Amino acid sequence: MEIEVxxxxxxxxxxxxxxxxxAVAVDRIEVKVNASAVAPGHDLLVDLSAVxxxxxxxxxxxxxxxxxxxxxxxxxxxFGAQPLVGEVLEHVAIDQIVPVVADETAARALLAAA
Amino acid sequence: MPPRDTSLPGLPPGPPALSLTLRCELxxxxxxxxxxxxxxxxxxxxxxxxxxxxxxxxxxxxxxILHAHPSVxxxxxxxxxAWVAGDALVMRLADRGIAFDPLSRPAPVMPxxxxxxxxxxxxxxxxxxxxxxxAYERAxxxxxLTVTLAxx
Numbered sequence: 001m002e003i004e005v006x007x008x009x010x011x012x013x014x015x016x017x018x019x020x021x022x023a024v025a026v027d028r029i030e031v032k033v034n035a036s037a038v039a040p041g042h043d044l045l046v047d048l049s050a051v052x053x054x055x056x057x058x059x060x061x062x063x064x065x066x067x068x069x070x071x072x073x074x075x076x077x078x079f080g081a082q083p084l085v086g087e088v089l090e091h092v093a094i095d096q097i098v099p100v101v102a103d104e105t106a107a108r109a110l111l112a113a114a
Numbered sequence: 115m116p117p118r119d120t121s122l123p124g125l126p127p128g129p130p131a132l133s134l135t136l137r138c139e140l141x142x143x144x145x146x147x148x149x150x151x152x153x154x155x156x157x158x159x160x161x162x163x164x165x166x167x168x169x170x171x172x173x174x175x176x177x178x179i180l181h182a183h184p185s186v187x188x189x190x191x192x193x194x195x196a197w198v199a200g201d202a203l204v205m206r207l208a209d210r211g212i213a214f215d216p217l218s219r220p221a222p223v224m225p226x227x228x229x230x231x232x233x234x235x236x237x238x239x240x241x242x243x244x245x246x247x248x249a250y251e252r253a254x255x256x257x258x259l260t261v262t263l264a265x266x
Contacts, residue, residue, distance in 0.1 A: 022143065022168070023143060024140050024143055024144070053168055055169045055173060056236040057172070057176065059236055060233040060236070063228075066231075067228055084162060088240065091239070092236050092239065092240070096226060097228045
């Protein structure tokens with residue numbers, strides 16, 4: 001699993017994940033995600049378009065990061081999930097607690113509108 | 115609907131097509147995944163079935179690593195037998211960890227907000243969603259869980 005955090009503007013970062021977000025990957029990237037992507041005052045868009053697998057530990061990582069962001073006054077939006085990954089997100093109803101949208105444009109629009 | 119099956123499917127007529135003894139540690143994921151996907155490949159599973167196998171495998175092994183053997187210092191082990199029966203993959207896991215029937219766990223209550231969300235508790239839920247049937251029995255000091263997955 002590759003991860004990259006890039007600033008989109010002064011108040012929004014984008015976390016791009018690539019590969020399998022499985023238990024092995026979570027073990028390897030969890031600290032890095034929380035250290036680099038969870039920044040005070042910076043909302044976070046999470047690009048899932050290159051993620052081809054996720055299960056409960058990957059979901060846990062996303063929820064933990066979303067909670068940390070909220071505690072720092074920031075928000076998370078997930079976008080771009082492939083169909084099978086999107087199915088897992090639906091099974092755990094993550095959209096009830098973290099916005100899930102189709103693409104980056106929709107994610108940025110959602111932040112701008114809120 | 116979550117799968118419910120109280121009876122254990124029978125073993126295949128011959129030896130199982132695949133039999134693995136795995137240490138309960140993260141490194142076992144790749145070993146198990148390669149072996150089981152290799153068993154499945156000639157049967158041309160759908161992309162969803164292949165994905166579902168990986169989900170189920172991860173949830174089962176994480177349960178072994180995190181919960182099944184709380185008093186064991188060295189990594190414990192779990193035996194996995196698998197075979198294809200008609201349009202399904204059957205996996206039978208056996209371990210000598212604490213008694214644990216995943217079918218007895220209630221469905222999680224999905225949080226209404228981030229404040230209510232608590233990490234964890236989703237693994238069994240996903241296991242039930244992706245398995246076609248699940249059957250559990252405690253035989254002596256052994257947990258036996260049989261998971262059936264549709265190939266398509």
